[in-house]
Amino acid sequence: MITSNKLYRLIVLGNTLEAWLAAAYIKRKMNHLVEITIVDNGQSNPIAQYINLGSTTHLFHKILGLTQNDMINFCEGKIHFGQSYYSIGDKSKSFFIPYSSSGFEKGFFHFHQLLSRINENFKNYNESYSINFALEKNNKVPSQSYRGPIPDYSFVVNSSRYHEKIKSIALSMGVQYIQSTNYQLKTDANGTINELTVDEEKIKNISHVINTLVNFDSQPNKKSSKASYRTVEIVNQESDYSDIALQWSLDEESIIKKQKLMGKQFIKGYHPIYLSMQQIEAIYSADNKTIAIIEDVISDTIEWSANKLNISLSNLETPPLVVCELEHFAASLADFIRLFTVEKNNTVNAKEFNRLVNQRQKSIDDLHHLILYQASSKLTPSTGVSSKIKKMIELYKTHGRFSLSPIEPVKAHYYFSVLIGNHLLPKSYHPLLDELDANQIKAEVKGLQNQIEIALQFTNNKGDLIPKR
């Protein structure tokens, strides 16, 4: 058996948010076993001014040592309980995805099936039966006197403040930072990086290199032939992405016009965006202000090969419609730590890491495609929608069933929100629901609405901390 008890040397390339996040997280986890050096090539990676941290990263931030106070007061964070989507073409197709599911499940029956059983109009089921929606709409957060479970929430923070905070945490833990454009990585005969020279100083016996640059080669500033970039011009830096509006254009003429126009335009920055569909031309805020114009998409994947790991928010192709790049990134870092190994060039663990990341990626893409598919009646069903998601939609259409494996990162209620929000209602409900007493279901549904009303009385304005349970 290979024993460890040694010091690992990790090189992180890039002065990016993801570089500091990776360094801080790995250092926190591996403590004195690891020596981390961030080498900055001078390239900056501006992302949107605000970043949604996602509802599943609380543990990640706890490990990093970030408190709610830090999020709200230092990072100028705002709390959100879900994501609103406004459809510009057909306003009635706007919808909200709450971070916690709406209503309640009864045995194996989904909430929307229960509503259907009692002939309740459930088109707005998130709006009427979700504490998340109620809080979001009323601009409230639960107060100390609030009873009941705390709904899932996310922070939307100022990304440069957040970056600054993470950087200071990493530095305080002893992460080294070298700012130089004059560095070189040396690889051995197998293509494995084993040495870094910075301004003639050498760091030897490197265990892993984490490359957080958009550029995929180990050489900075050299565009890989494999990678294709698609970028977005962020027009409205003030927008925080918590409200997203969409507009599609399928007509050839406008696409060509846009492409011509964009080709000439100065690109202020890029956003980690993945779009497989040409039809989207812009992301708008709820008040119809353009947030970003999409020009191109990054289309490589996160990958761990030999001792090089390309791990970056930009590389994680999280689509803009499913705001979860940080969640995906945090989960990938946790996978990396779980699979960290003593053996150099361990391809088995790298393969498993890639499998996990890609599996998660696929689920996120699926939801993204579903949002596109549903929101635009003009799109042909085959566009971008995976066969898995098509099957799930067909399954849903008959009796409102939906089967997702328990380890899927995207939860079933996200899909229901999109489908129901776009008026796609099942033909019928679960046949065994007739076995239940409709009056009792009605009473329970009414009870839920009362609970939401009561809960709203025990809230503060947004900006306050959320009680810990």
Place this chain on the structure above:
Amino acid sequence: MSNRIKTIVIVGGGTAGWMAAAALSRYLFSGHYHIRLIESEQIGTVGVGEATIPGIRDFNQKLGINENDFMRATHATFKLGIQFEGWNGGDDKYMHPFGFFGHELNGVPFHHYWLKSQQLSHKFELEEFSLAYQLAINNKFKLPNNDPKSIFSTFFYAFHLDASRYAVFLRKYAENRGVLRTEGKVDTVNLNPESGFIDSVTLDDRTQIKGDLFIDCSGFRGLLIEKALGVGYQDWSHWLPCNRAVAVQSESLEEPLPYTRAIARDAGWQWRIPLQHRVGNGYVYCDKQISDDEAWQTLNANVPGKQLTEPNFLKFTTGRRDKIWEKNCVSVGLSSGFLEPLESTSIHLIQTAIMKLITHFPDNQFAQEDIDDYNQQMCSQFDQVKDFLILHYFKNGRKDIPFWDECRTMAIPDSLKERLNLFQSSGHIQECSSEIFVDPNWLAVYIGQKVKPNSYHPLTDTIPNEQLINILNQMKIAIGNAVSQCPTHQQTIQNYCSSASESNL
């Protein structure tokens, strides 16, 4: 709802048939549905299937069955795991206990610390950190509790039960809830000439029984799903080569053990399943290696105590149907497939099939999407169990015995290869969706079958060696203390569910 189906016909009254009838009668209680079960005493049931895994408790709970009543009625004992004897050759033994090994530290699974401790001066056995194992081996038992802080929340239990009594118990349950039982032999399955759906079955006395939904619980015959609908079968004998069994019941000579024994023999393995009133025995073997007579001689020589039944010879082909649900027919139990009883998974697969049928319950349109989704989910259950079973054979250490040598050199499925590579490389246990067997189950068999990782997780080094030894010693002491507090298995049975006090259920 207007397009509701009305009549459900279950063909077969073995464990599968009565489990299906009981569960359906529990969920379909409003009188909208008629449930009918046909069975033939003349044909009888397979007559084996007595060891279970912990999921059965969930099934019983969903049906609202009182555990004491159930155990009394089925003469059940508690089961904390399976002991594999001789699978590595010689006298080597290991157990697959139902529960955790130690507890994780700093987010790193416990077994990495144990692997690391193997390099240090102080050697520990993995089993020293399993309360389930320690209880089992000391013949003790106490019900676990749900408080995650308590050491008694670190194990689960299942049962050894008398399968024919379980069927009788469930029959009573189902009949009390309106299930109609018909004694008779199904002679013909009548298909609708246009749709190919099953319209009805005709019994040997010419009675015709119509139905909307048919559940095939006819055992290995697959009377409806295969003989009538011809869905096809995936033969997995090249991975799981045992295809025969001989079973016999014997009297108990000692207090019942709270675990199943799986003893490796030259052409397969022998089970011993202790019930309250007797012991179930059997030899699962491959007919390419030995004849039925030879198998019986081996079993006969290895069953202590008086035999209570004649030997029961059984034939099977490991594998599963290509489709578990076809048109208006769902196969449940042996009719849907059989993987061999090494890890006692068949009853679990029955309950999964039934619960998934309830979640996918059809109306008279029989939406193909529901059927496809059901099939995909059920097939994946079979596939996962398959990999777990193959692991036991593939990693055996019984050298120079043709059957075992062949198993060791067989080509295994890619999915298992990947899992094994990952564990061997760094002790990582691959996580998969909705699995019957999870980390501790795989770990027990990997380590038991001497699959050793090349390295342990580097993060274990965040704890200094001396401190690690201390922590491990403390865990061991805590488990020892817990075991010493527990009554014997026999005492718990006596107090909780002795069949001697069987009530009139």
